[in-house]
Structure formats: C-alpha cells, structure tokens
Amino acid sequence: MVDPRLNIIDKRLAKVGKIIAVSSGKGGVGKSLIASTLALILSKSGHKVGLLDLDFTSPSTHVILGIEGMYPKEEKGIIPPVAHGLLYMSIIYYAGDAPSPLRGADVSNATIELLAITQWGSLDFLIIDMPPGMGDATLDMIRFIRDINFLVVTTSSKVAFETVRKLLWLLRDLKIPIVGVIENMKMTDSSFIRENVEKHNLSFLGSIKFDNKLEDSIGDVSKLLETEFEKSLERIISQKLKI
Amino acid sequence: MHEWALAEAVVSTILKIAEEEELKTIVEVKIKVGELQQINQEIFEFALSQLQLPILKNAKFSFETVKAKLKCKVCEYQWSFDAENLGEDVSEAIHFIPEIAHTYLKCPKCGSPDFEIPVGRGVWLESIKGAK
Numbered sequence: 001m002v003d004p005r006l007n008i009i010d011k012r013l014a015k016v017g018k019i020i021a022v023s024s025g026k027g028g029v030g031k032s033l034i035a036s037t038l039a040l041i042l043s044k045s046g047h048k049v050g051l052l053d054l055d056f057t058s059p060s061t062h063v064i065l066g067i068e069g070m071y072p073k074e075e076k077g078i079i080p081p082v083a084h085g086l087l088y089m090s091i092i093y094y095a096g097d098a099p100s101p102l103r104g105a106d107v108s109n110a111t112i113e114l115l116a117i118t119q120w121g122s123l124d125f126l127i128i129d130m131p132p133g134m135g136d137a138t139l140d141m142i143r144f145i146r147d148i149n150f151l152v153v154t155t156s157s158k159v160a161f162e163t164v165r166k167l168l169w170l171l172r173d174l175k176i177p178i179v180g181v182i183e184n185m186k187m188t189d190s191s192f193i194r195e196n197v198e199k200h201n202l203s204f205l206g207s208i209k210f211d212n213k214l215e216d217s218i219g220d221v222s223k224l225l226e227t228e229f230e231k232s233l234e235r236i237i238s239q240k241l242k243i
Numbered sequence: 244m245h246e247w248a249l250a251e252a253v254v255s256t257i258l259k260i261a262e263e264e265e266l267k268t269i270v271e272v273k274i275k276v277g278e279l280q281q282i283n284q285e286i287f288e289f290a291l292s293q294l295q296l297p298i299l300k301n302a303k304f305s306f307e308t309v310k311a312k313l314k315c316k317v318c319e320y321q322w323s324f325d326a327e328n329l330g331e332d333v334s335e336a337i338h339f340i341p342e343i344a345h346t347y348l349k350c351p352k353c354g355s356p357d358f359e360i361p362v363g364r365g366v367w368l369e370s371i372k373g374a375k
Binding site for chain 1: 247290356368
C-alpha cells in the first residue's frame, strides 16, 4: 500500500527557487510576523513569492496581513489567491475562524494534503510560517520537502533560547540547511543569543529591537512596511542574506 | 482531495514503481480512497484519461471507496461519516482537506471534536500489476 500523495509533492514545488521555513522552538517569538514581513520584503524587491501558513491550529498570518474574503481557485488542484503581491495559502480558507483541534497524525495528513493539492507554479521564494516546536509539522517539512531551509527565530530570553537551541541542534544533526538565527523583540544590550549561536558555528543574522508601535500595524500592510521592525528585518535580509 | 491532484499523484506513483520494477506496461491498478476524501470517481477517471500516458494505455483501474468511521477519543462512541447532511461549504472544505472535519464535526454523544478516523481517510495505491 502506497500513499500516492507523497509522490506529487516534489512536482508541486519543482518550480520554487528557495523554500524558507520560519521556525522556532518556542511560541510567541514573532515567527508569523517575521514570515509575513519577510515575504512582503522579498515581493517588494521584485521577487515572486508564496506564503504558506502551516500553523494549522493557530494560523495568524492572515490577521497580520489583513486578509479576508479570498478563496483559492480550483484548477487541477488549487491555486492560492494573490494577496499584497503574495500567493497566499492558509487553512483559514477552509476552517474560517473556527477552532481546528488537530492531533499529530491529523496535522501530518493535513500537511500532506495541502502540499499535494496546492499549485504554486513558478516562485522565487516560498516562505512557510511554521508552528512552534519540533513536532509533526517540523518533522514533516524535513521529510517531505527536499530542499528546505530553516530561518530560526528567538527572543533574547534564556528561557526561549533553551528550546530554540534544541531545534537548532536537531536541524544541525540532521544536516538541514539553517539560513540563520534572528533575535526578535530585543530590549537589552545582552549578547547572550549572538554568542551562543556563533559559538556553535551557526549564522547569527541580527537583532530586531522591540517595536512598541508594531501592534498598531497589524492588519494593515502599508503601515507594517513603515515600521522600525520592517526596516530592521529589511536590513538583515539585504546585509546578511544578500537577497 | 482534489480529483486532478489525486490523478496526478497516482500517475507519478505508478511511474515511480514502473521504473523501479522495470515494467513496460501496466495492466491493473487498484486504488482505495477514504470516504472522507469525497472523491468523485467520474472526475477522477476523466482526469486520469486526460493525462494520457502510453504505459497506462491498457491499464484497468479499480476504485474502492472505504466507508469512514469516526471514534470519539473522550467517550469512545463510534459513528459514520454523513456527507449528505453537511452544508455545501463544509463538504467542500472537507473534500480539499479532510482534517477540516475536526473543525466542523463533533461527537454526536458527548460533543467533543477530539475524535479519530480509524478507517475511511486517506488515499492508497493498493496494488499495481504490469508486464516487463
């Protein structure tokens, strides 16, 4: 018995240049904001970009980007609609704003299904907003997507980094490419995160200071693109990722 | 799952197996589909015919839908999937991503959304017969 869905995933992603999973061991560190803003910045600089919200139980990129009233087009699978220049895919098209309580095996099945039916076409970048932790979604991405790269987000907190560190070590041990680590919501001059990332020969991409005006931009992309948060992320992308 | 996506997935899998087993032609393919996927067999067969692969010219496809059973993890009540009484939007959402069932369905006995689907979910290529 073979699950045929697994054999179509490579084909669905064949014309995607680079796949970046924005991930963290810990929740609440700003993964969705970084994933959404990264996608917008790449799109703004002329790239063709897709954004996939893979946080099935707590999707939030649609809130950040103010996306509503859209639905994928059905054509030999499903084609994500374009929002703010991004091909945008999320479980919200099907679940609406109702809770989706999924156990691990269901998360895996939903991930396979979504990857098997979504027609991304040609993209320069596919940005994936991952759920926190290193559970089913992370393991499935590693299992199903051959050329995946991880961008790992942490806060300055030693508590957050304790968990993020485990994700980094896991990825390193599995030889999964790590684009680098971003320290988000930085409020002190501590170099704890930078030192701990660099001493393990991983790339520390930079810090983003806590931006107390960021919340006012949620749901409004033009405001989001004017925030200090966005400027810091754009600087990191151009200087460290050289995109 | 979308019928066209399933047809493409089935064909990709057949080609992979044919290559591994050095089959020149396929004579029989047995597919099992969980009821929850709500696959329209006619559309699926049409999609398959449109993919027009020479290796499948003489292939006979058999297609079995497996009835879905749902079992509550809280009170262990078991019940059947009833597509008839779902609204069109919910039915379509479950068709595309069957796990969405957990968003809309609840245990009829205790009301919990925490149930499992022991049978009737997923797509399986049960067997392929071919000639070298």
